[in-house]
Amino acid sequence: MADFFDALTEKHMDFINAQKMFFVATAPRDGRINLSPKGLDCFRILSPREVAYLDFVGSGNETAAHLLDDGRITLMFNSFSRNPLILRIYGAGQSHAPGSARFSELMAMFEDAPGIRQIFTIRIDSLQTSCGYGVPQYELVEERKTLNKWCAAKGEQGLKDYFNQRNRISIDGLPAVK
Numbered sequence: 001m002a003d004f005f006d007a008l009t010e011k012h013m014d015f016i017n018a019q020k021m022f023f024v025a026t027a028p029r030d031g032r033i034n035l036s037p038k039g040l041d042c043f044r045i046l047s048p049r050e051v052a053y054l055d056f057v058g059s060g061n062e063t064a065a066h067l068l069d070d071g072r073i074t075l076m077f078n079s080f081s082r083n084p085l086i087l088r089i090y091g092a093g094q095s096h097a098p099g100s101a102r103f104s105e106l107m108a109m110f111e112d113a114p115g116i117r118q119i120f121t122i123r124i125d126s127l128q129t130s131c132g133y134g135v136p137q138y139e140l141v142e143e144r145k146t147l148n149k150w151c152a153a154k155g156e157q158g159l160k161d162y163f164n165q166r167n168r169i170s171i172d173g174l175p176a177v178k
Contacts, residue, residue, distance in 0.1 A: 001056050006127075018037070019077045024074075024075055026062065029070050036063065038053060056118075059166065064177065069174050073092075073120075085131070086135070088127060092122070093120050115148075115150075
């Protein structure tokens with residue numbers, strides 16, 4: 001039931017663009033595997049072989065630390081609608097921090113928002129589709145507004161302080177920033 005591809009097709013791109021959330025998995029060479037759900041309007045397809053997503057300040061910065069350590073990343077898009085499908089992107093990821101040339105270039109594709117930490121790009125090595133027959137159907141009620149409220153309450157300096165306290169080192173002690 002699984003099919004592998006070297007690059008995104010138009011059908012894959014349409015499927016991805018219809019999803020309201022996705023999952024990101026990374027692992028260091030030695031340490032915990034991290035799996036995170038992502039929502040909001042934060043994902044962009046740059047080409048059939050490269051994608052990007054906007055990342056916000058959070059409770060940790062495992063993805064950035066793991067990519068510095070190992071580079072591997074898997075993204076999973078899952079249909080929760082009547083038509084089941086799972087699409088996984090396997091590739092190598094890179095973090096682009098605010099102030100870098102690539103961040104500025106990519107940020108033009110996104111709306112500015114409080115709490116933006118970095119933009120990740122993923123060079124696609126391969127992708128896989130599978131049936132998703134065992135995944136239940138769900139309906140989106142609405143996007144949560146909690147992150148924007150939390151960021152607004154922290155303020156610019158509060159977000160910088162939080163990043164320095166909670167987002168510079170992974171839970172395994174790996175650096176999350178260069």
